[in-house]
Structures are given as C-alpha cells and as structure tokens.
Amino acid sequence: MKKVTLFLITLIITVSLYAQEDGMTSSGELVLQLSTLPEAKLGYTHTFRFPVLKGDNPLTEDNNFKLQLTAEASPISINGLVKAVLTPIAFLEFSAGGRLGAGWPLNLFGSDIYGTGLNIQGISLNARNAGYSTEYKGSAFDALLWKTWLGGTFQFDLAALVPGDWNHVVFLSYHEINYHANTSAGANEAWYFENDDGENLNGFNYYGNFVIGYQMPIFLSMVAILAEMNQNLYDTPGRSLWGDDLTRWHLSGILNFTITEKFGIALITQFRTRRNFTNFDEHAEDKPHLHFQSRILDTSNPLRLEFYRVAAIVSYKF
Numbered sequence: 001m002k003k004v005t006l007f008l009i010t011l012i013i014t015v016s017l018y019a020q021e022d023g024m025t026s027s028g029e030l031v032l033q034l035s036t037l038p039e040a041k042l043g044y045t046h047t048f049r050f051p052v053l054k055g056d057n058p059l060t061e062d063n064n065f066k067l068q069l070t071a072e073a074s075p076i077s078i079n080g081l082v083k084a085v086l087t088p089i090a091f092l093e094f095s096a097g098g099r100l101g102a103g104w105p106l107n108l109f110g111s112d113i114y115g116t117g118l119n120i121q122g123i124s125l126n127a128r129n130a131g132y133s134t135e136y137k138g139s140a141f142d143a144l145l146w147k148t149w150l151g152g153t154f155q156f157d158l159a160a161l162v163p164g165d166w167n168h169v170v171f172l173s174y175h176e177i178n179y180h181a182n183t184s185a186g187a188n189e190a191w192y193f194e195n196d197d198g199e200n201l202n203g204f205n206y207y208g209n210f211v212i213g214y215q216m217p218i219f220l221s222m223v224a225i226l227a228e229m230n231q232n233l234y235d236t237p238g239r240s241l242w243g244d245d246l247t248r249w250h251l252s253g254i255l256n257f258t259i260t261e262k263f264g265i266a267l268i269t270q271f272r273t274r275r276n277f278t279n280f281d282e283h284a285e286d287k288p289h290l291h292f293q294s295r296i297l298d299t300s301n302p303l304r305l306e307f308y309r310v311a312a313i314v315s316y317k318f
Contacts, residue, residue, distance in 0.1 A: 025049045028318035035311035038120060039195065043072040043079075052086075058160065059090045076122030077103035077194050090160070093153040095176075103193065104140030123182065126190040126198035128291040134198070143184035145193050151176030151207075168215035170224075175208040177233075188236055190293070199244070199292050203234030213254070221264075222256035243275040243297040250308065262317040270308040276301050 026048045033041040046069050053063040070081040083097035103122025123145060124138030151174060158169040181202040182191040192198040206229075213224030228250040232239075239245050252270045259265060274282075276298040280290045 023051075030316045030318070032314045033311065034314075035309045037309050039074065041072055041074040043070055045070040053088055062090065063087050072101075074122075074194065076106050076120050077101055091155055093155070095149075095151045095153070097149055099145070099147040101145040101193065102141050102143075103145075105136070105138070120195045121192040121198070122194065124192050125182070125185060126192055126291070128293060132291055132294040133289045134291045136192070138184065143182050143191075145180065145182055147178055147180040149176045149178035149207075165217040170211070170213050170215060172211040173209065175206075177204060177206055179204050197292070201232070201234055201236060203232070205233055206231040219257060219259075220255065221258040222254070224254040224256070226250075226252040226254055226268075228252070238293075241297060242277070242292055242295045243302060246275065246297075246302060249273045251305070264315050266313040266315075268311045268313070270311065271305055272308040273303045274306055276304055 026046065028044065028046045031043045031045070033039075033043075048067045050065045050067075051063070052065045054060060055063070064087050066083075066085040066087075068081075068083040068085070070079075070083070072079040072081070079099060079101040081097060081099045083095060085093055085095045087093050101123075103124075105122060105124060106120040119136070121136060121138075122140075123143055124136045125143075127135045127137045129135045153172060153174045155172045156170065159167040180200065182189075182193070182200070185191045185202050188201060190198055191200050193200060209226060209228040211224055211226050213222050215222045230248045232244055236244060250270055250272045252268050255267045257265045257267075275295075277295040278298050280288070280295045
C-alpha cells in the first residue's frame with residue numbers, strides 16, 4: 001500500500017515538472033448505478049489531466065497523465081479511490097490505484113441468514129460454523145477493505161486508420177494484478193464486501209476484460225460486448241475441491257445513449273458463469289446455506305452460464 005502511494009506521488013511530481021505549455025485541465029463526473037438486484041451506488045470522480053510526452057504525430061499528440069479521485073456511497077458501503085493513468089502512446093495506457101472502503105449490514109423485513117427476509121452485507125466475515133453452514137460475523141465499520149492494483153490497457157479504433165464518423169469500430173483489452181484485504185480477516189478467512197458472494201480471501205487476484213464495440217454519431221452512441229474474467233491467485237489448501245481455482249467470467253451486452261454532451265445513460269445486460277456442485281444447489285428452495293468451502297465441485301460439469309442482472313449507469317459530466 002505504501003509503495004503504491006509513493007509511486008502515485010512520484011508520478012504526480014514528475015508529470016507536473018514535464019507538463020507542457022497548454023497546462024493542466026480538470027473535470028468532474030457524477031455517476032449513479034442501479035440494477036435489478038438490491039443494489040445502488042452513487043459516485044463522484046474528479047479528474048486532473050496533464051499533457052505529457054506529447055509529439056506531433058497521431059500516435060503521441062494526445063499523450064497525457066490523469067489523476068482521478070473518486071468518492072462512492074451506497075446503502076451499505078462507502079469508498080474512496082485514487083487512480084493514476086499514463087498514456088505514453090495512443091494505443092497503450094498504464095494505470096495504478098488504490099481503494100479504501102467500509103460497510104455495514106442491512107437487514108430488511110426482520111431477516112437473518114435462515115429467514116425469508118433480505119440480508120445485505122456491506123462488509124463481514126463469511127465464517128464456517130460447526131454445521132458447515134455460512135455464518136455472518138461483523139458489525140458496522142468494524143473492518144476496512146483496502147485494495148491496490150497495477151494494470152495496462154491496449155486500445156484500437158479503426159477510425160484512426162480509416163477516418164470517418166461511422167468508422168469507429170473499437171477494441172479494448174485491460175489486464176491488472178491486484179491485492180485486496182479485509183483488515184479483520186485472518187489467513188484463509190473469507191469475507192463479504194458490498195453483498196458479493198462472500199468468497200474473498202486476503203491475497204492477490206488477476207482481473208482482465210475484452211471489449212469490442214461500434215461507436216456512432218447518433219443518440220445510440222455505442223453498442224458493445226464486454227467479457228470480464230477474474231482469477232484468484234492465492235493458494236488456499238484444498239481450493240480445487242470447491243472450484244476456487246476456476247476462472248470466473250461475466251459476459252455483458254452494452255447500449256450507450258448520449259442524451260446531451262454532458263448527460264448519458266448506459267444499459268447493460270449481464271450473464272455470468274457459476275459453478276455446479278454435487279452436494280449443493282443454490283436454486284433449491286430449501287438450500288442449506290452450505291459454506292462455499294464445504295461444497296464439492298461437479299468435475300464432470302463444473303460450470304454453467306446464467307443470467308446475472310440488468311444494470312443502468314447514469315452519468316453527468318461537469
């Protein structure tokens with residue numbers, strides 16, 4: 001964490017020294033995220049943009065360094081993020097960042113893990129009790145989530161080779177190594193954050209995505225397909241028994257609408273891979289809340305693809 005912070009400070013000082021005569025610019029963006037799941041998030045990002053390493057050819061004329069500061073709030077969590085992005089050439093970006101978050105449980109309709117209500121975990125431990133079932137352990141603000149990452153992006157736009165408003169066939173691929181941790185979790189202790197599956201462990205992870213899309217100079221400004229993958233890099237004893245070593249995929253269809261120059265809406269339909277188990281059926285009405293580390297992967301049919309959610313992202317730029 002300290003090394004990433006030092007790296008970000010060094011980058012800021014460096015780009016300030018080498019910023020060219022047209023100087024720094026800044027902008028803000030307010031983003032509201034909603035979906036068909038019981039979730040919502042409001043965030044504000046302020047971006048400082050420094051022109052650096054600029055040249056007089058199409059590959060280097062827009063080179064820059066960006067520093068982004070973000071604050072987020074949801075009904076179960078708050079987060080602060082910092083991200084630095086360097087663009088040394090038109091088709092490459094390198095980024096580093098950090099995140100600090102906290103949360104609290106939200107119990108609706110008198111619910112508990114065995115009840116019929118809705119129990120939403122902002123942050124808590126996912127403990128395995130004596131009966132091998134899941135037990136939430138934690139209270140509001142009793143732990144912090146922290147995360148750091150290093151990543152790189154390759155991007156391509158056909159219009160760079162064949163200019164034209166209708167020639168923007170774009171491809172983007174991003175890859176990162178990150179480390180995340182819950183401050184109250186010990187070795188091999190699982191935890192929840194923002195009501196996810198609760199299968200997080202303190203350690204390194206890999207995240208990557210691939211996007212192919214078509215941008216248009218009309219109200220429907222982009223259609224795209226997004227494929228995302230996550231891979232846990234930590235080595236938990238016996239992890240292959242419940243499929244923790246498998247890559248998790250999310251597949252999304254994206255429609256982006258430009259309402260005005262500053263106001264936009266993205267609609268996203270998502271599917272995801274899920275693991276099949278021989279001793280657990282998450283769709284069963286009487287599912288026993290078996291802890292994920294007590295499940296046994298069906299090695300003959302380990303994965304299935306299922307609908308995840310429909311989400312909307314509403315953004316306003318300042």
